[in-house]
Amino acid sequence: xxxxxxxxxxxxxxxxxxxxxxxxxxxxxxxxxxxxxxxxxxxxxxxxxxxxxxxxxxxxxxxxxxxxxxxxxxxxxxxxxxxxxxxxxxxxxxxxxxxxxxxxxxxxxxxxxxxxxxxxxxxxxxxxxxxxxxxxxxxxxxxxxxxxxxxxxxxxxxxxxxxxxxxxxxxxxxxxxxxxxxxxxxxxxxxxxxxxxxxxxxxxxxxxxx
Amino acid sequence: xxxxxxxxxxxxxxxxxxxxxxxxxxxxxxxxxxxxxxxxxxxxxxxxxxxxxxxxxxxxxxxxxxxxxxxxxxxxxxxxxxxxxx
Ligand SMILES: [Zn+2]
Numbered sequence: 001x002x003x004x005x006x007x008x009x010x011x012x013x014x015x016x017x018x019x020x021x022x023x024x025x026x027x028x029x030x031x032x033x034x035x036x037x038x039x040x041x042x043x044x045x046x047x048x049x050x051x052x053x054x055x056x057x058x059x060x061x062x063x064x065x066x067x068x069x070x071x072x073x074x075x076x077x078x079x080x081x082x083x084x085x086x087x088x089x090x091x092x093x094x095x096x097x098x099x100x101x102x103x104x105x106x107x108x109x110x111x112x113x114x115x116x117x118x119x120x121x122x123x124x125x126x127x128x129x130x131x132x133x134x135x136x137x138x139x140x141x142x143x144x145x146x147x148x149x150x151x152x153x154x155x156x157x158x159x160x161x162x163x164x165x166x167x168x169x170x171x172x173x174x175x176x177x178x179x180x181x182x183x184x185x186x187x188x189x190x191x192x193x194x195x196x197x198x199x200x201x202x203x204x205x206x207x208x209x210x
Numbered sequence: 211x212x213x214x215x216x217x218x219x220x221x222x223x224x225x226x227x228x229x230x231x232x233x234x235x236x237x238x239x240x241x242x243x244x245x246x247x248x249x250x251x252x253x254x255x256x257x258x259x260x261x262x263x264x265x266x267x268x269x270x271x272x273x274x275x276x277x278x279x280x281x282x283x284x285x286x287x288x289x290x291x292x293x294x295x296x
Contacts, residue, residue, distance in 0.1 A: 062287075
């Protein structure tokens with residue numbers, strides 16, 4: 001396969017900004033699944049995730065002239081998508097009468113979930129990732145998280161946004177992002193270790209030990 | 211540093227923040243505490259696992275519809291010529 005003609009993302013952006021639709025399509029090819037995946041994980045609805053994805057890329061077309069660097073593109077898209085997803089979540093909360101303020105409320109380190117089942121895993125992450133059904137198990141584990149922890153984990157650990165960008169996207173302080181991320185990581189660690197940890201090597205955590 | 215304090219400092223350690231002071235105390239505790247070692251390793255594996263997750267594929271019908279919407283939006287902004295150059 002000839003690959004010498006493949007443009008870099010920077011070149012594609014340059015062309016897209018002058019109106020080249022084909023370049024735009026190539027530019028967003030790998031970004032579409034990320035935006036859609038983020039929306040699916042935040043909203044758990046195909047219909048809503050499709051809405052968010054469409055709104056996000058339409059917004060990109062509207063703002064394409066203002067992009068100078070392609071490096072900021074993914075972060076910008078994920079932030080915009082988060083914003084659209086939050087609007088949908090807010091609407092859902094109004095309907096269900098529970099408080100949306102929960103998702104933007106400050107969190108503290110008090111009362112962290114304590115590691116309960118502690119054991120080395122029988123397989124490494126890349127080995128587990130080769131198993132066919134593993135994706136389903138991951139999504140199920142994510143589903144088990146409260147929405148406010150899930151959105152932080154998805155932006156920070158799956159999409160690898162910085163703590164600051166995650167905070168900006170969700171309208172939270174950086175310290176709240178850090179606390180929620182820690183909770184999410186601890187909860188998912190527990191869940192994943194129950195699945196993949198070796199019971200014969202399980203350890204007891206001694207909370208009083210110095 | 212206690213196990214509890216280690217738990218609170220976990221993010222900075224896992225994310226490789228250059229907080230030498232925390233890191234030194236952290237490493238000291240880890241060296242003498244097997245359960246905390248395993249917890250830290252479990253968390254690293256958990257993050258790696260989610261990172262290995264495959265991207266979501268867009269439903270085919272939606273992919274087509276999106277393409278159409280974006281194309282229309284593009285023509286609105288840049289004109290017909292941007293889609294069908296001569
Ligand atoms: Zn310990």
